[in-house]
Amino acid sequence: MSSFAVSGRVAGKRALIYGGGTGIGLGCAEALAREGAMVFLSGRRANVLADAAAAVGAGVAGYAPGDATSEADVRRVTAVAAERMGGIDTLVISAGAGGRTPALETSPEEFQRIIEHNMTPLFLAVRMAADCLLAAGQGSIIAISSMYGLVGQRERVAYCGAKAGVIGMVKSMALDLAEQRIRVNAICPGFIETALAREVAAMESDPEASLRTKRMMHPIPRGGTIEEVGELAVYLASDLSAFTTGQAIAMDGGYTAR
Template sequence: MQLEGKIALITGGGQGIGRGIVDRFLEEGAQVAILQRRPLDSELDKHAGVLGIQADVSDSSAISPAVERAVEQFGGVDILVNNAGIMFERSVSEIRPEEWDLMIAINMRAPLFLTQAALPHMRRRGGGSIINIGSIEGLAANPSHAAYCASKAGIHGMTRALAVDLGKDNIRCNAIAPGWISSELSESYLDSQADPAAILEALNRLHPLGRVGRPEDVGDLAVYLAGDKSGFLTGEVVVLDGGRTARLPLPF
């Protein structure tokens, strides 16, 4: 097992990409603390290797107590996965200050202060791995996603800065930039469209691999970044999108 004896703290781990990461970490032998606003489902709640911590990461005052709760339960933190995030669609002229502030609070501020709270425990254990979940929208943009794109580009930049600052402590920091990953949220979005099947077929065609991603695809990469096999890898943003952004569009 690649993560035997490791202790991970994962935000937003109850569904979607976060759940894919949680499931793979558990399969590889890690103990996992899941930090999110909602209670865990019964399957995760009953798992002996899982601790559920209910907290709102947009509230900075809740972050340090949540990390301390994980340390109290498991004895430390080796891996931090900053996965929790939000997205909304607004034209540039319609973005409200409170929406912008919430986006930055969850998508950028929380990862920084979670890292800050986890640092003493990682240092005490001789190092660690921080994995930030960015997005291909930190590299390119969809319409009406100015706030979301800004937050994810910021996470990519923060990832590199953390890698530079924390390397001396044997703490690595990398980001995963997923493309379209099938999840409860993406399925709901498709279901809201006039012809979900046609849209899914078109989405599949966008990808050279012929399909959209799955949460476990992100989980597989997160296992590698969290484990000792990636011990010389830090400061990188790894695009995980089935080749979508590698493909140049044709005019026909």
Template sequence: MGGRLQGKCALVYGGGTGIGLACAEAYAREGAAVFVSGRRESRLQEAVSKLSRLGKAGYEPGDATIESDVARVTAKAVAFMGGLDTLLVSSGDGHVGSIFAIKPEDFRRVSDANILPLLLGAQAAAPHLLKAGKGSITAVSSMYGLVGQKERIAYCTSKAAVIGMVRAMALDFADKGVRVNALCPGYVETELALQVVQQEADPEEALRRKRLMHAIPRAGRLEEVASAAVYFAADDAAFTTGQALAMDGGYTIR
């Protein structure tokens, strides 16, 4: 076990699976107490069973787009860990659809799923982060928040909005000891991503294309994203705020 986050108290939304769970695990390995939340209690129980082997870990189910749920989760996390100085928001959703086809209700659903968790999570956490005297907020955006992508109008718009919110919040918090940054991964083979690929007519070919779209011809790895999340949460990043880190194998520089 490392020690870069020793003594820190981290709340992770979307922490039951995928990138959120990988980040929670990396936090725990570096010495932080962790508290995870998501909508599926069974997955949270599985996650905490794993995280508890590394250190103090708890969970509370909730919908990160609902203000009352976020308030309840935050209160439970603070009570469980004895404070809160680290917040990571990995909750979100996607949608395939162009400007010609998308329905307003689908655009609204994806926007709410990708934007509200960061807004509500940061608002609920703010008093505790300020009380801690120093802290960090990390949002999981996407490389598609930095560049456009065909038939991803809702996803690109909402992930770009996350980056805009990160930059605005970073300035709000800058003189108060709290830093705010965004991770912008390329294609990472999470459980959900692989399930989506299986819906393609030729899953193997679809997966091959997704891997090769990066200049570094492979998918990103969960542990690579998690490593960057640890850096943003650590005191090593005390002079880093308002940044959107592209972890995309060179996709956005082509």
């Protein structure tokens, strides 16, 4: 349960959230719904989406499973979401993939997988929802990038490249859509303590040491929370951010300030 106050900042907004079944995507859905938005969730697994919809509760218009890298799936999900909500004016794209990819060892197939799963969902989500966004007369597109889209990291050539690519797409789309009053921004989180992050750490020989290392890499010596990312998503979806577009906003405890 979030400790943030509820003020209805996005009352009446209609948000389609990719990757909305777990982690940051689910956190954004919960925050948006709590602040008055109607939300529609998508992800790969129907059972996970059903649990997520139950967790969000009031404000969920529905959910539909789909592959965010598939044009046919994104087209179908967009149509169902628009029908359920009476339109779409907000997109959150939290679908993605990562993995260890040393520059001199990674297979082309693994490189391409990570690039595709991070960049293609943003393009397809915007392209398939374009008519809805234009019909709404204004809108907000929020892409989840990473602090590693802003700086490099060893053995992450594909992930750093993909997340930097997301930021480049955000800046270009922001210019394309500014006159239509559709804003496009990226959130660039540091280490966020999601359930998946804890599951990954659990596979290490010393899970607590692994988590401690990730927390302490930030100048603010802790991991970020899903609720904090959700709060930024609410701001970017709200009319309070009407003059903010084309930005890559780091939420990383000061990591990229060094």
